[in-house]
Amino acid sequence: MARPTPLSGFPELLPDARLVEQHVLDVLRRTFELHGFTGIETRAVEPLEQLLRKGETSKEVYVLDRLQADPGEATDRAGRLGLHFDLTVPFARYVVENAGRLVFPFRRYQIQKVWRGERPQDGRFREFTQADIDVVAQGELPYHYEVELPLVIAEAFAALAEVGMPPVRISVNNRRVVEGFSRGLGLDDVEAVLRSIDKLDKIGPDAVAELLVRDAGASQAQARAMLELAAVHGQEGVVARVRDLARTHGVVDEQLEQGLVELDALVTAAVRRAPGVVVADLRIARGLDYYTGSVYETTLVGHEKLGSICSGGRYDALATDGTTTYPGVGLSVGVTRLVSRLVQQGLVRATRSVPTAVLVAVTTEDERAASEAVADALRARGIPVEVAPAAARFGKQIRHADRRGIPFVWFPASAADDGGAQGHQVKDIRSGDQVDADPTSWQPPAEDLWPRVEAGEVGETVSRR
Known part of the structure; x- marks a missing residue:
């Protein structure tokens, strides 16, 4: 075309x-x-x-x-x-x-x-x-x-x-x-x-x-x-x-x-x-x-x-x-x-171009349902969430969130190689901080929950047609 x-x-x-x-x-x-x-x-x-x-x-x-x-x-x-x-x-x-x-x-x-x-x-x-x-x-x-x-x-x-x-x-x-x-x-x-x-x-x-x-x-x-x-x-x-x-x-x-x-x-x-x-x-x-x-x-x-x-x-x-x-x-x-x-x-x-506050990572396609469950739990508490489009390497999923302007990436709980249990964790990709989190109680900072509109830098031109 x-x-x-x-x-x-x-x-x-x-x-x-x-x-x-x-x-x-x-x-x-x-x-x-x-x-x-x-x-x-x-x-x-x-x-x-x-x-x-x-x-x-x-x-x-x-x-x-x-x-x-x-x-x-x-x-x-x-x-x-x-x-x-x-x-x-x-x-x-x-x-x-x-x-x-x-x-x-x-x-x-x-x-x-x-x-x-x-x-x-x-x-x-x-x-x-x-x-x-x-x-x-x-x-x-x-x-x-x-x-x-x-x-x-x-x-x-x-x-x-x-x-x-x-x-x-x-x-x-x-x-x-x-x-x-x-x-x-x-x-x-x-x-x-x-x-x-x-x-x-x-x-x-x-x-x-x-x-x-x-x-x-x-x-x-x-x-x-x-x-x-x-x-x-x-x-x-x-x-x-x-x-x-x-x-x-x-x-x-x-x-x-x-x-x-x-x-x-x-x-x-x-x-x-x-x-x-x-x-x-x-x-x-x-x-x-x-x-x-x-x-x-x-x-x-x-x-x-x-x-x-x-x-x-x-x-x-x-x-x-x-x-x-x-x-x-x-x-x-x-x-x-x-x-x-x-x-x-x-x-x-706008502070970001998408409403999404959290990207839930996908460990493998077989475990996508677990990521969807985390997303549903977060959305039920009013947090805008999307699930990663593919079960790529976590670094690639983080880069995807960064390009989209999504501030947080959620890593679902999964079985470790040694058979031990690893809990849910969430990463602030701007600061690099990563903490344990519970999808039924974790909350992003209020200023990150939704995109905000704020004063820009005068002279900065935003592309449009």
């Missing part, structure tokens, strides 16, 4: 990197459940028309085509299916379909693969894992949920920092601030303004000013005012600075004031509960048109060029059946983007 060609943008982790990913997922899941979020899973496909109704372009969606379609099978957008490119749109559909069986406010987390047809590059993939949390209400969603969710994420990332992940910065804004300021300036095409501001980090202020003039109909003075607003950031004095800008430019708007009150409540709570992590940043706009209130973007400190590893915001009309609306607020962690950076730059590593 010819060597297969890797598919760009579809990552496959090696075992040690997969252990890092599993640790990240475990921490996220545990944190979400500690805060009362319940796990769900939605189908991988949605009607294409549904996927495209909230601002995504068709080139980003993988459309499902069978090699041989059934007679009369739909070929237009309304009848075709596509793989979901995020978890928010499928969740909105899930809420509407199951509203009669859910208890609101509904707190959900969801960890799944998604697919997006974009150009692969550092941190961007065509197949990747996301971990989302959302709170959805029926009719009205209190603002305090917009304060709660970024603090839950801050707690999860703080737990990951304990094993070597860099600290994060969660930048927050409120769409009402940008919308109110825009309308107060006389700019009515708020969506064009938001789309332009959202490109600041990518193209810079001069290019954004040109977009505001061209796409939003802004004058040069209005464009400069919007850029002044976008430059406001920090934890203290943000609201006062925006109000000073509004007075300078003659902006008076009720929506602006509501947004500032909400933003102040979020930053104040964050200073108390996650000091130094959550900061107001008026550049954050989020380009998707369904966001209506708070918006969030999270970056790894020192790795800002990677882009956001967690983003989201408040949405009011994404989930609706035409009669009842289910407003919500959510955040999505880009697990694959985060793990790729942690692994590739050696920021975090």
